[in-house]
Amino acid sequence: MAQGETIVSFQHVSMQFPGVLANHDVTLDIRKGEVFALVGENGAGKSTLMNILYGLNTPTSGKVFVKGEQIAHFSPSEAIARGVGMVHQHFMLVPSFTVAQNIVLSNEPRKLGIFYDFSKAMEDTENLVREYGLAVDPQARVEDISVGLQQRVEILKTLHRGADVLILDEPTAVLTPQETDELFTVIRRMVQEKQMTIIIITHKLYEVMAISDRVGVMRQGKLVGVAETRDVNERILAAMMVGKEVLLDALDRTEAVSEETAVEAQDLQALDNRGLPAVRGVSFTVRRGEILGIAGIEGNGQSELIEAVTGMRPLRGGTVRIMGQSIAGKTPGGIRALGLAHVPEDRLATGVCAPADVTDNLIVGKEKDRRFSWKRIHMKRRAIRAYAQEVFRRFDIRGAGVDTAVGSLSGGNMQKVVVAREFSFDTPVLIISQPTRGVDIGAMDFIHQQIMQKRNAGCAILLVSADLDELLRLSDRLLTIYEGRITGEFRPEHVDKREISFYMTGGRKEEQA
Amino acid sequence: MNKSKSRLQYLFSLAVSVLLALVLGGLIMAATGHNPIEGYGALLAGALGTSRGVGNTLAKSATLCLTGLATAVAAQAGIFNVGGEGQLYLGAIASAYVGARLTGVTPWIALPLCFLAAIAAGGLYAWIPAVLKVKMKVNEVITTIMMNSAAIYFCSYLANGPLKTADRGVSAGTDAVDPAFMFERVIKLSNLTESIFYAAAIALIVWYVMRKTTAGFEMKLTGHNERFARFSGIKAGKLAIWSMVASGAICGLVGMFEVFGLHKRFVTTVSNEFYFDGMLVAMIMRYQPVGIILMSLFFGVLKVGATTMEAKVGISSELIMIVQSIIIFFMAAEEGIMNSILARRARKRAALTLEKEAGA
Numbered sequence: 001m002a003q004g005e006t007i008v009s010f011q012h013v014s015m016q017f018p019g020v021l022a023n024h025d026v027t028l029d030i031r032k033g034e035v036f037a038l039v040g041e042n043g044a045g046k047s048t049l050m051n052i053l054y055g056l057n058t059p060t061s062g063k064v065f066v067k068g069e070q071i072a073h074f075s076p077s078e079a080i081a082r083g084v085g086m087v088h089q090h091f092m093l094v095p096s097f098t099v100a101q102n103i104v105l106s107n108e109p110r111k112l113g114i115f116y117d118f119s120k121a122m123e124d125t126e127n128l129v130r131e132y133g134l135a136v137d138p139q140a141r142v143e144d145i146s147v148g149l150q151q152r153v154e155i156l157k158t159l160h161r162g163a164d165v166l167i168l169d170e171p172t173a174v175l176t177p178q179e180t181d182e183l184f185t186v187i188r189r190m191v192q193e194k195q196m197t198i199i200i201i202t203h204k205l206y207e208v209m210a211i212s213d214r215v216g217v218m219r220q221g222k223l224v225g226v227a228e229t230r231d232v233n234e235r236i237l238a239a240m241m242v243g244k245e246v247l248l249d250a251l252d253r254t255e256a257v258s259e260e261t262a263v264e265a266q267d268l269q270a271l272d273n274r275g276l277p278a279v280r281g282v283s284f285t286v287r288r289g290e291i292l293g294i295a296g297i298e299g300n301g302q303s304e305l306i307e308a309v310t311g312m313r314p315l316r317g318g319t320v321r322i323m324g325q326s327i328a329g330k331t332p333g334g335i336r337a338l339g340l341a342h343v344p345e346d347r348l349a350t351g352v353c354a355p356a357d358v359t360d361n362l363i364v365g366k367e368k369d370r371r372f373s374w375k376r377i378h379m380k381r382r383a384i385r386a387y388a389q390e391v392f393r394r395f396d397i398r399g400a401g402v403d404t405a406v407g408s409l410s411g412g413n414m415q416k417v418v419v420a421r422e423f424s425f426d427t428p429v430l431i432i433s434q435p436t437r438g439v440d441i442g443a444m445d446f447i448h449q450q451i452m453q454k455r456n457a458g459c460a461i462l463l464v465s466a467d468l469d470e471l472l473r474l475s476d477r478l479l480t481i482y483e484g485r486i487t488g489e490f491r492p493e494h495v496d497k498r499e500i501s502f503y504m505t506g507g508r509k510e511e512q513a
Numbered sequence: 514m515n516k517s518k519s520r521l522q523y524l525f526s527l528a529v530s531v532l533l534a535l536v537l538g539g540l541i542m543a544a545t546g547h548n549p550i551e552g553y554g555a556l557l558a559g560a561l562g563t564s565r566g567v568g569n570t571l572a573k574s575a576t577l578c579l580t581g582l583a584t585a586v587a588a589q590a591g592i593f594n595v596g597g598e599g600q601l602y603l604g605a606i607a608s609a610y611v612g613a614r615l616t617g618v619t620p621w622i623a624l625p626l627c628f629l630a631a632i633a634a635g636g637l638y639a640w641i642p643a644v645l646k647v648k649m650k651v652n653e654v655i656t657t658i659m660m661n662s663a664a665i666y667f668c669s670y671l672a673n674g675p676l677k678t679a680d681r682g683v684s685a686g687t688d689a690v691d692p693a694f695m696f697e698r699v700i701k702l703s704n705l706t707e708s709i710f711y712a713a714a715i716a717l718i719v720w721y722v723m724r725k726t727t728a729g730f731e732m733k734l735t736g737h738n739e740r741f742a743r744f745s746g747i748k749a750g751k752l753a754i755w756s757m758v759a760s761g762a763i764c765g766l767v768g769m770f771e772v773f774g775l776h777k778r779f780v781t782t783v784s785n786e787f788y789f790d791g792m793l794v795a796m797i798m799r800y801q802p803v804g805i806i807l808m809s810l811f812f813g814v815l816k817v818g819a820t821t822m823e824a825k826v827g828i829s830s831e832l833i834m835i836v837q838s839i840i841i842f843f844m845a846a847e848e849g850i851m852n853s854i855l856a857r858r859a860r861k862r863a864a865l866t867l868e869k870e871a872g873a
Contacts, residue, residue: 017856312744333746344744353738364734364745367727376728 001067007032007122007197008053008084008165013062015048015221018345020046023059030165032237035164035191037208037229039441041216041241046201047089049218050167053199055079066165085158086167091150093157094144100125102142103156128156155186165197167189170205174280174427176297177501178351184211195277203241203440205234210422217241230306232453242441246490257290257476262323262339262429263309269317270301270308277303280484283320286460288428293475293492294464297504301484303345303463307434309462311335312343312350322429336428341422345433345464347411351418356405358399359388361406366462367510395420396446430454430461438468443510448474479502525852530843531811533543538836542828552828559821560814565819568703572774574813575652578766578806580791581721585800587639589723590648590756591736596657597764597788599609599664600635604765606668607634609772610676611791612690620693627769630676635765638664638760641755647750653757678778696774706774715763720802732756764788790816793837797844809811816870843858 001007008030015023023045030036038046051057052064058074065071068081079086093102109120125138134152142150158166166294168187172180188211190196202208208215209229216226217240225240265287272278278301286292296302307313309320311332314492320327322338336342344350352361363384368376372384388402397416399409406417419435436444436449451474455461465471471478471492478490480503486505539549560570580597587594602862608631613622642660645651669685678685696706723729734773735749746858771783794812797805815837819830 161722164696167696310744331748332743333748342744349738350740350744351740353734356734356738366745367730373727379725379727379730381725385656455573 001032003033003195004031006030006065007067008199009065010049010053011063011065013043013052013059014051014058014063016060021221023052025152026062026218026221026223028055028216028223028226030089030197030199031214032197033195034213035187035200037215038199038201038218039203039205039208039215039237039241041203041442044218046240047169047219047220048221050086050169050199052204053079054084054131054163054167068378080161080163082160083164085163085165087151087154087169087171089170089173091154093142093150093153094429095141097142098138098155099136099140099142099149099153100138102153103138103160105157105160107449109325110119113247115364124160125156128159128413130209132159132186132194134157134186134404139384146184147174148176151175151183152186160503164195165201167201170203171200177258177497179503180207185507186213208237209234217513221241226499230460234259238441240441251448251473252456253452253476255289255458258288260288262288263462264321265309265318266320267318268305268308268315268320270304271316272301272304278317278484279308281318282481282484282486283318284479284486286429286462288458288460289455289508290476291455291461291463291474293471293478293480294462295468295471295500296464296466298466299483302481303433304431304479304484306342306345306431308461309335310340310344311466313423333450335425336425339427340424340429340431341420341427342426343422343430343432343435347414347418348407352406355405357403358392358397358403358406358409358417359385362388362391362402364421365425391424395450412439413447415439415447416443419450423450425441428458428460430459432461433464434462434466436465436467444470468500488503522851523847524858526847527797530847533843534836535574537839538578538832541832541835547828550742552822552826554830555825555828556570556706556818556822556833557816560818560820564700565703566817568698568705570691570810570813570817571811574809575709576770576787576795577791577812577816578716578762578809579712580772581795581805582716582791582802583760583767583788584792584795585802586723586763586801586803587760588734588758588795589729590732590753591739592643592653592753592757592760594639594649594657594757594760595654595792596639596660596664596821597760597792598784598786599657599661600638600652600666600761600764600782601784601788602668602770604631604762605768605772605783606671606676606687606779607631607765608769609690611771613778615619615694617861618691619833622693623691624694627690627773628766631765631769632762633765635768635848638764639738639757639761639764639813640754647753649805668779670819672779676779680778681781683778686776686778689778691772692777694768694773695777697805703774706770707761708770708774711766715766716802716806718807719763725800726820728752729777749765764784774848793841797841806819843852850867 001318006029010028011027013026015022026049038050042045043489048057052059052074055075055078057115063070066084071078092103102296103125104121108123111117122138129136129138134156136149136152136156136280142153155166171183175183187198200212204357211228214226215232215237217224217237219241264284268282269277270278270279282305283290294302304313308315311327311330311334322340326334326336331424334343348354361402365374366372367379372387373379385402385435392402395416397413399413406414409417415435422430435447439447451461463471475492478492478500479486480488480500482504492498517810539553542549542552560566561710577618583597584594598615608627611630612627613625615626642653642656645656648651667759672685678686678688680689696708699705699707699709723732730750731742733745734745735747735752739749768783772779775785790812794808795805815833819833823830
């Protein structure tokens with residue numbers, strides 16, 4: 001098969017899930033040896049379409065051809081046999097196995113047909129590493145290596161199974177800017193030297209521009225356009241994605257920061273889940289009417305920092321004061337009572353109760369308020385329902401209604417439920433983690449405006465985000481965190497992303513701004 | 514998916530499962546040379562045909578219902594209480610002991626103390642695994658199962674040893690409680706006693722707490738997602754412990770009702786795995802209080818009718834165990850089966866509309 005020929009072909013593919021038409025009549029050809037970017041908002045059907053190609057979904061109708069052959073039976077093993085590999089957003093690795101063991105998993109080299117051949121596994125891995133320039137230590141345990149390296153292991157795993165069509169689902173979501181650059185170098189090399197075909201799912205448009213040859217845009221399950229990347233720009237793509245021109249307007253930062261300190265942390269220390277120091281002496285203050293942003297690559301202690309401040313993780317050392325009162329020995333509920341609300345980073349695990357309905361999720365924490373209960377015992381279901389419906393409308397939550405299980409909402413709407421609940425406590429302090437992770441542009445803009453309104457109303461806001469654009473857009477001040485320590489302090493108007501990235505990856509700033 | 518819709522779907526699955534189980538039970542009757550209609554006829558007649566049968570059925574249902582609700586109360590807050598049998602035994606022996614010791618005291622004082630003894634014994638015995646679970650993350654399924662045996666053998670020791678009655682004709686049991694404390698029979702010759710009214714009151718309270726109060730609401734969230742509950746300021750650990758204590762207290766009361774209704778004293782045969790029968794009912798009904806109450810009636814009919822069926826038609830009462838198992842089997846597989854049916858239907862419908870669009 002020559003370069004540029006069609007290697008994968010979707011013909012009138014539709015995928016119906018109960019209640020959702022995830023893909024609607026998609027016809028798309030992917031050519032051998034290209035980097036094809038698939039973009040779209042959350043829930044646009046990108047991952048569904050690629051899961052069909054990888055055999056995880058069986059389409060409701062339509063045909064899929066790989067290398068000219070129609071796929072009759074959809075299963076990952078079938079896909080792998082045809083040379084299709086996929087690296088998911090959430091890695092599917094065995095943490096306690098070594099890199100080499102993970103790479104040969106399901107395809108282990110054997111001695112005499114039954115015995116695991118460890119040395120051959122090492123050899124295979126080393127060969128792959130050399131061949132593709134994906135440097136990684138074959139003997140390291142997966143749990144000990146960084147997320148960026150884990151991703152390489154995932155890629156090597158598909159290569160070991162002989163993939164020449166590689167699907168990458170949001171590969172840069174967890175990477176530093178440097179790691180992203182390295183990944184792109186690897187992708188180019190795989191395409192140029194090995195004539196591989198790469199399909200990359202993303203919603204970061206500058207990445208599309210940086211790496212892809214062609215780009216397909218999906219919206220509400222339909223493929224709304226395919227173009228040569230050099231013929232389009234980010235603005236055109238964004239407009240195609242949402243169906244209308246989106247401009248992220250500047251936010252109104254109306255009020256000045258007050259002098260009143262609301263959050264004060266001194267020499268804060270906390271351990272991670274393995275019992276190792278994750279936060280190593282962090283001090284900061286947040287004043288009312290101020291947004292303090294914390295920028296850091298994931299896994300540098302920011303999650304543990306937030307959990308320690310909100311009581312979800314014990315303090316190992318140092319003090320934290322919320323509105324002048326120490327949080328020592330207090331439960332999350334006790335700390336909330338000091339005047340704090342919290343949008344957590346992981347909405348499914350912490351932010352919502354997925355099986356419960358929207359009403360229940362909006363009311364939690366207020367169920368003993370006088371307007372919602374009689375003597376804090378009997379729940380006034382009618383008042384609760386009316387309140388939930390009002391919030392549902394005010395926060396523009398889209399879904400079947402307040403009786404729907406929160407778990408069935410899209411990521412953006414689920415996040416709106418969390419934001420609606422936490423913001424309506426009207427506390428003087430807000431702790432916000434990853435407010436727009438995996439959220440589409442429309443919902444993101446809405447949430448940003450809500451955050452800014454809270455700031456202008458005098459809230460002290462501590463904001464942690466992996467998205468630098470978001471931090472620069474919202475913060476009044478910005479701290480960088482690296483390996484559990486603050487490495488710099490900035491005014492967003494005085495820095496650019498490159499400089500902040502430098503401090504996020506271990507550079508130190510001597511003088512404090 | 515919409516809540517009421519999924520509930521309807523579940524009820525539909527349940528109805529189909531019960532029907533299929535009964536049909537399969539009928540086939541087994543036919544295969545073993547019995548007439549299924551005759552068999553089920555005898556079952557119904559035995560359970561509901563006479564006032565005595567109705568009484569026995571109601572009594573059986575009340576026990577199933579209370580033990581089922583006890584399971585549900587704990588399960589709602591995320592603890593799986595498998596130790597109800599032991600809590601039941603302790604409640605029975607504690608109330609029997611108090612009832613015997615207070616002989617002669619006016620029932621107005623003695624009876625509440627007997628209730629208290631049953632509640633305290635069952636509740637405390639459930640408190641131990643609850644605290645172990647919440648404070649030290651010890652798996653409650655393992656501790657409660659083991660504590661069942663400990664309680665049952667401990668009661669057996671007491672009934673055969675220190676508390677053994679001097680009354681003649683009682684092989685293993687404690688002293689009889691004062692007859693003045695005993696529950697009256699509501700239907701003559703049947704097992705139905707005044708305890709049915711207490712049972713109804715308990716069921717009502719449990720339903721109210723689980724469905725209508727802030728405590729029930731917080732328990733539900735804790736059971737679904739403990740981390741979320743803690744994050745939201747709910748005292749999840751405390752709630753879990755209290756719901757387990759409530760569960761144990763209800764089991765203790767079931768034990769007391771057996772003593773004060775039927776046996777007059779603690780005997781080692783006070784329960785025949787009553788708790789596990791109720792637990793199954795609760796699991797089938799996904800811990801929904803109203804569902805448990807209704808399902809208890811159905812299983813009550815099956816259990817009481819089975820005895821008559823065996824006596825009259827000669828079909829082993831074990832057949833009812835098979836029917837029960839089949840229902841549980843189907844309901845366990847319910848989600849998987851329903852999902853594949855729904856997916857297939859959706860696929861067909863989508864294919865149809867797409868064809869239509871293509872044709873138009």
